[in-house]
Amino acid sequence: MTPTPHDGSSAVLDRRYRSQRLMATIAAFGMMVTVSTVAAAGFTVVPGTEHFGVGAGRYLIWYSVFTLSTAAVYTYAGRLLERHGARVMSIGGSIGVAASFVGMGFAPNLAAFYAWAAVLGVSWTGCTYLVATHLTTVWHTHSRRGTVVGIVATGFSFGGFLWGLVFPPIVANFGFTGAFTAIAGFVVLFAVLPAIFLVRETSEIISEVPGSAEPDARDRGRRLTRGFTIVTALLGAAFFLFALESAFVSVQPAVYDNLGVSATTAGLLVSVYSISGLIAKPILGYLHDRLGVIALYTVLVCLFVLGLPMIALFGDLGSGVLFLLLPVAALSLSVPTIILPLVTLRAVGQERFAVVYGFALSAFAVGLAAALPLWGLIRDLTGSYSLAMLGGAGLGIVGVLISFAAYRVGRSLRHDADGPGRPASVASTR
Numbered sequence: 001m002t003p004t005p006h007d008g009s010s011a012v013l014d015r016r017y018r019s020q021r022l023m024a025t026i027a028a029f030g031m032m033v034t035v036s037t038v039a040a041a042g043f044t045v046v047p048g049t050e051h052f053g054v055g056a057g058r059y060l061i062w063y064s065v066f067t068l069s070t071a072a073v074y075t076y077a078g079r080l081l082e083r084h085g086a087r088v089m090s091i092g093g094s095i096g097v098a099a100s101f102v103g104m105g106f107a108p109n110l111a112a113f114y115a116w117a118a119v120l121g122v123s124w125t126g127c128t129y130l131v132a133t134h135l136t137t138v139w140h141t142h143s144r145r146g147t148v149v150g151i152v153a154t155g156f157s158f159g160g161f162l163w164g165l166v167f168p169p170i171v172a173n174f175g176f177t178g179a180f181t182a183i184a185g186f187v188v189l190f191a192v193l194p195a196i197f198l199v200r201e202t203s204e205i206i207s208e209v210p211g212s213a214e215p216d217a218r219d220r221g222r223r224l225t226r227g228f229t230i231v232t233a234l235l236g237a238a239f240f241l242f243a244l245e246s247a248f249v250s251v252q253p254a255v256y257d258n259l260g261v262s263a264t265t266a267g268l269l270v271s272v273y274s275i276s277g278l279i280a281k282p283i284l285g286y287l288h289d290r291l292g293v294i295a296l297y298t299v300l301v302c303l304f305v306l307g308l309p310m311i312a313l314f315g316d317l318g319s320g321v322l323f324l325l326l327p328v329a330a331l332s333l334s335v336p337t338i339i340l341p342l343v344t345l346r347a348v349g350q351e352r353f354a355v356v357y358g359f360a361l362s363a364f365a366v367g368l369a370a371a372l373p374l375w376g377l378i379r380d381l382t383g384s385y386s387l388a389m390l391g392g393a394g395l396g397i398v399g400v401l402i403s404f405a406a407y408r409v410g411r412s413l414r415h416d417a418d419g420p421g422r423p424a425s426v427a428s429t430r
Helices: 010-035 036-054 061-105 110-124 129-139 144-196 221-223 229-258 263-290 294-308 309-317 320-334 335-348 350-382 384-417
Strands: none
Touching: 010 036, 010 061, 010 129, 010 144, 036 061, 036 144, 036 229, 061 110, 061 129, 061 144, 061 350, 110 294, 129 144, 129 335, 129 350, 144 263, 144 335, 229 263, 229 309, 229 320, 229 335, 229 384, 263 294, 263 320, 263 335, 294 309, 294 320, 294 335, 294 384, 309 320, 309 384, 320 335, 335 350, 335 384, 350 384
8 A cells, every 4th residue: 555644755765665665576576586596406316316325205305394394484484574574585585595405416425315305394384485476465455466476476486487497408508516506596586685685664754654654573483473363363264275276396207208199298398287277376366356255256166176186087188188277277276376365465454464475385385295195195095196186276275265254353353353343454464
């Protein structure tokens, strides 16, 4: 909400607000691009196993260490964000992520490699999903907020598309250490520099408006979240269930190989999925802005029915069918990064958002840590990933219903806690 001071400086402050809103949005996009670096690290499996002289299973333990350390910290990251602000969090987090990737590249043994992966997980919470979504929602309080959230979230797909083009030759020419150094350079470009030069809080503008100073963030966190335990638990459960389906993003190549698709075609399918994500995320944001909540959730249930289940049932008919079904799957798999943060915002309000969303992201990280080996186990037991895709989609529908329950309960609690007299910029999120 643009500040409206009562003196002649209104136009100047309005221009400054819009300028800093744009800068914060660009920084948030860069943070979402940074999320794609985990996908890039997938290209290091072959050189990594050769570098350490171990199998893929032992090498990939780093991903479990990274994910679980992220889950452990996200619960507290929301409170740190409330206390210290997005600028401090993003600068510290992005520098930590860049340093962690360098440390992983130069690790002399697996123990050091895993230790740097733990540092990566801790740092990750300061410059990816949580801070990016916070910046987007706190600066964009207008009716097109969901569309902007969707556009910012395309950073992940944009980054994945870039990695697919440039990273294979980097790995081939510079090996294990060069690959991780390149990822660190990528983080500096898309996260560290934007955090230093672009990230600002709305309070830096609003505090210049007479009578508009916000309460100290140190005093807000526990007070604001008191009574919202049920909502937080429901959202955590929904995020966990969505993560069980989101494993598809990481195992796509294996799924296509299992369906008898050639490696070349599988690469094209991964690219199609990334491009579909670029389109799908703004669409979901737009649907959030234009549809009522009940209509939106009806659409989401249909997407989950038509996404991965159709691939599981008809994917063996050939790559042509997969090219048709992937855009729908991309829509359903974008729900955790678009609809869930927006539903969280509607359920608990902007002031509670960082704390509650941080906990929900912890649940999502735990779900991912459980999902990947579970998908592999199902493949080993049944000979295909079909059951995993069907089960993931079914649990995704349950997650949709649980998140809707969280929305209804949260809106009721907010009406009681905030009261009808609170200002629109604080007590409502459209």
